Amino acid sequence: MKFSYSLIKTMVPKLPAKTRCVDALTMHAFEAEDGSMDAFEAAPPPNRYSDAASHVGIARELAAIFNLPLKAPAGMPLPKERNGGAHFAVRVEDPGRCPRYTARYFEGIKVKPSPAWMQQALISCGLRPIVNVVDIMNFVMLEMGQPLHAFDYDKLSGSAPKRIFIRRAKRGEPLVTIDGGRYELDPEMLVIADERGPLALAGVKGGKDSEVDGKTARLIVEAANFENTGIYRTSKRLNLATDASTRFSHAIAPALAEAGMVRAAELLVALAGARPGECFDSQRKAPPRRLLKFDIAQFSRLIGTAVTRERAAELLRRLGFQETKRDVWEVPPFRMDIATHEDLAEEVVRLMGLNALRAAPPRVVLGVAEEDEMIREKERVRRVLSGLGVDEVYLHSMISREEAGGAVDSAVQIENPPSSEFAYLRPSLLPGLRRSAGENLKYFSHLRLFEIGKVFGRDRKGKIVEETKLGIVVAGQERDVFFTLKGIITSACKGMGLVDFRMVPLKKLPPAPGYSSTVLQALSLESDGKEIGFLGLDPKPFKQGHAAVAEIDFGALVELAEGEAEYRPLSRYPSVMRDVSVVVGVDAKVGDMMQEMQLANQKLICDVDLIDEYTKPLWKEKQGLTFRIVFQADDRTLSTAEVDAEMKKIVALLKRKFSISVR
Structure with missing residues (x-):
């Protein structure tokens, strides 16, 4: 934000050189930087726009820092009667969005160029002089911090x-705004209107129909205070940012409306020959004073340096605070950032200078560092998946309506999206993973991707909820991507310590985000009787190949895996492997067959894997499968007879439940 050093010097005549003022602001208030010629820049923090984003505010800061007298503009006081009059009447229909509205009638206006000193001040601050009336409005905004129109x-x-x-x-x-912009408004926006229609977009920009021109002889000048969030939303929705909207968006004080009006009246009389008339003010009574107690003992303990009560009181008075009674201070009406004792302490400390504080090590009670379980489990699954050749990606959390697909009804729509491509918060990780896989398959024959991230939706009451999910996609030219994905998920679950889980056919197929159909060959991942995720084939294969997708509730996975991991020593006895080749119907589920074999004898069977599958043209509705079964005991070496007996039981079990024939 640009400021004119010459204009500030008229308020603090004994001010030192500009470079010294810039350094003082940086060390005692906020960051400032020297500029060319008469200008310099300062960056008041967002909560200081009310008192510091003006030349009077900067002059007040510098006067306090250098302990110099301040000569702020007095202005022309408003009349006691503030209800309008014969020329105009005002009705504030939404006092919540407009806490204070002041307006005053002027006649006898002579529109002409502004004096040179005002033009120079505007140019130093980056504004273009136009005519005296318009320049006065802009000048008062820069000088007092109150936008006017x-x-x-x-x-x-x-x-x-x-x-x-x-x-x-x-x-x-x-x-239609003053600069010719055309906008369609909605009920969330506040306007200043006459009986015909809008005259201005409140707090943002004036309208073309009522602008000042060379024939203007009578004026209504407005100085108002508008609720900050409403102005911010209007400015963003219309993509229309102005000096006024920036100031109002930072919540300036209602007291500035009167300060700006009295200063504008003084300048209109002096520079435009105006004759002021009746006035309107929606604030019928003064707001209550804001009082804070300042405890010097508490202050000294807070900053770690002893300061006398008299020294602290002197510094607060320099900044405009008034002591109503001993240790009770009235906050200036323009200081919207002061609400607690700590805020008063900060004012004293910054005016003293941070270098005046005594350096001392902090005295705090140190607790035992605790490890975040979710972070630990994320790192664990990352290590497992990375070891399986799965690459992690970080994708955008906003998606388009088309990508939301079958889940669009429960998706959270963004109120003011940056574009149609980012109109919804993602209800699933799969749209982004699918898009990333499609883009990367142009350069790779196969790939494996995963993401751990937040997804968003609504509960039964319509409240927005977010969950952490694990999404995985396996894509390539081979048709066995589904089995590859299934193996990856099995390894990931075991790697996290989840042993008791199974994959069963889904009774109800989930909508596939990114398309209206459902995933194919879908399995539900279940543990402890709970469904924690699903996996299946992508129903829309890529041009470059096939894809299988999975999405798992990561929070539920962590909760179920907790406590399952336990130490089990490696067996000192050798394992025995046996293969069995069977012919079975194509509708038989491989996972169910493997699970039944595993459960046939949990003490001796430590692993079951599918190692081959094949078909023959002569076989109708049949498929050939080869399983490898690993036997191992913890207390002895298994004999051939024991293993043969277990194999007979397994074959009999498969014949009974799946109608297999052994090849």
């Missing part, structure tokens, strides 16, 4: 008293 009285509709309304816009209501 002037309406050509004779362009307002209706007869005297002309009526001005502060109301919500109507849906689709048009407005």
Whole structure:
């Protein structure tokens, strides 16, 4: 934000050189930087726009830092009667969005160029001089920190008293701004209107129909205070940012409205020959004073340096605070950032200078560092998946309506999306993984990707909820991507210590995000009677090959895996492997067959794997499968007779449950 050193010096005549002022602001208030010629830049923090984003505010800071007298502009006081009059009347229909609205009538206006000193001040701050009336509005905003707007009285509709309304816009209501921009408004936006329609977009920009021109002779000048979030949303929704909208978006004080109006009246009389008339102010009584107790003992303990009560009181008075009674201080009305004793302490410390504080090591109670379980488990599954050749990706959490697909009804729509491609928060990790896989298959024959991230949805009450999910995609030219994915998930679950799990056919297929159909050959991942995820074939194969996808509730996976991992020593006795080749119907589930074999004797069978599958043209509705079964005991070496007996039991079990024939 640019400031004019010459203008500030008129308020603090004994001010030192500009470079020293810039250094003082940086060390005692906020960051500042020297500029060319008369200008310099300062960056008040967001909570200091009310008091510091103005020349008076910067002058107040410098006067306090250097302990110099401040000569702030006095202005022309408002009349006691503030209800409008014969020329205009005001009705504030939404006081929540407009806490204070002041307006004043002026006549006898002579529109002409501004004096050189005002033009130079505007140019130093990056504004272009236009004519005296407009320049006065801009100058007062820069000087006092209060945005103003002037309406050509004779362009307002209706007869005297002309009526001005502060109301919500109507849906689709048009407005042409001073710079020729055309906008369609909605009821979330606040407007200043007459009986015909909008005159200005409140807190953002004035309208073309009531702008000041060379024939203007009478004015209505507005100085108002608007609720900050409403102005911010309006500015963002219309992509229309102005000096006024920036200031109002940072919540400036209602007291600035009167300060800006009295200063504008003084300048209009002096520079435009105006004759001030009646005035309106929606604030009927002064707001209550804000009082804070300042405890010097508590302050000294807080900063670790002893400071006398008299020294602290002197510094607070320099900044405009007034002591109403001993140790009770009234906060200036323009200081919106002061609310606690710590805020007062900060004011004293920064004016003293941080270098004045005594350096001392902190005295705190140190606790035992605790490891975040979710972070630990994420690292564990990353190590497992990386070891299986699966690459991690970080994808965007916003998706398009098309990508939301079958889950669009439960997806969370973004109120003000940056584009149609990012209109929804993702209800699933799969749309992004699928998109990433499609892009990368142009350069690789096969790939394996995973992501751990947040997904968003709504509960039964419509409240937005977010969950952590694990998404995996395996893609390539081979048709066995589904079995590859199944093996990866099995290894991931075991790697996290989840032993008791199974994969069973889904009774109800989930909608596949990214397309309207469902995933194919879908299996549900279950543990402890709970469904924690699913996997299946992508129903829309890529041009470059096939894909299998999976999504698992990572929070549920961590919860179920907790406590399952236990130490088990390696057996000192050798294992025995046996293969069995069978012919079975194509509708038989390999996973079910493997599970039944594993459960045939859990003490002796330590692993079952599918090592081959084949078909023959003569076989109808049949498939050939070869399984490898690993036997091992913890207390002895298994004999051939024992293993043969177990194999007979397994074959009999498979014949009974799956109608297999052994090859």
